[in-house]
Amino acid sequence: MPFTIASEVTFEEEIKKSRFQALAVPVANEQDVKDFLEMSKDVSTTHQCWAWKIGHNVRFNDDGEPSGTAGRPILATIEGNELSNILVLVNRWYGGVKLGTGGLVRAYGGCAGQCLLLAEKIELIEKKKVSFSCQFNEWAIFQYELNQQQIEFQQDYTATGVYVVALLQIHQIEPLSLKIQDVTRGREQLKMLEEPQHD
Known part of the structure; x- marks a missing residue:
């Protein structure tokens, strides 16, 4: 460890x-x-x-x-x-x-x-970089969730909604993934951003 x-x-x-x-x-x-x-x-x-x-x-x-x-x-x-x-x-x-x-x-x-x-x-807790998109009206729910769990994130407002990149601890990935599917009714998925992780 x-x-x-x-x-x-x-x-x-x-x-x-x-x-x-x-x-x-x-x-x-x-x-x-x-x-x-x-x-x-x-x-x-x-x-x-x-x-x-x-x-x-x-x-x-x-x-x-x-x-x-x-x-x-x-x-x-x-x-x-x-x-x-x-x-x-x-x-x-x-x-x-x-x-x-x-x-x-x-x-x-x-x-x-x-x-x-x-x-x-x-x-030292390993973190993975992930991304997801949501609509403007869904963003407040996710923003609250990310802040509650003290997850580091950056959001970009696009023409169609919000694009979010976040750093998650391993145990946070599945719950957030389920939450995204739930809130967006299966429209959006949590994506793993595979980049060399120095964290």
Whole structure:
């Protein structure tokens, strides 16, 4: 059962005069990763190393540290905690004492690990993207239903009615599907939108 974290957490420590700061943040897709890294750019740091995991997709970056001493240990910590949809960034301000490759692995992995210990883990719920259409006079019923179940949705008003795209948890699919058939008297069906799901 994969987990993610509830909110952003930070942990800081000093190792042999170098200051390390880890930031862990939940992400839903690669755009979230890009936005966070862009926002977190800090020219005062010596290195900004990171790793992220979203579903089966993983990336990591050593940002100038010897290969395999920073990004990979951060990723190992993420995977060791069975986390997904998460980005961990570790900033380092060099303090003049070289740590050696083993020291760097321990520093980056350890700092990321301490940071993740502070995070509140929440179950990662898989969601599926679906769509359906309805007439204007039916929309209020569906809008109420979606809001009641706290389902994320977007609606587009067309010439003939309303086109809705929603993100559903697996257990919500069948009840909504039946509701659509019921309200539209079988005229409309819930459609699964098959696209690569990074959620």
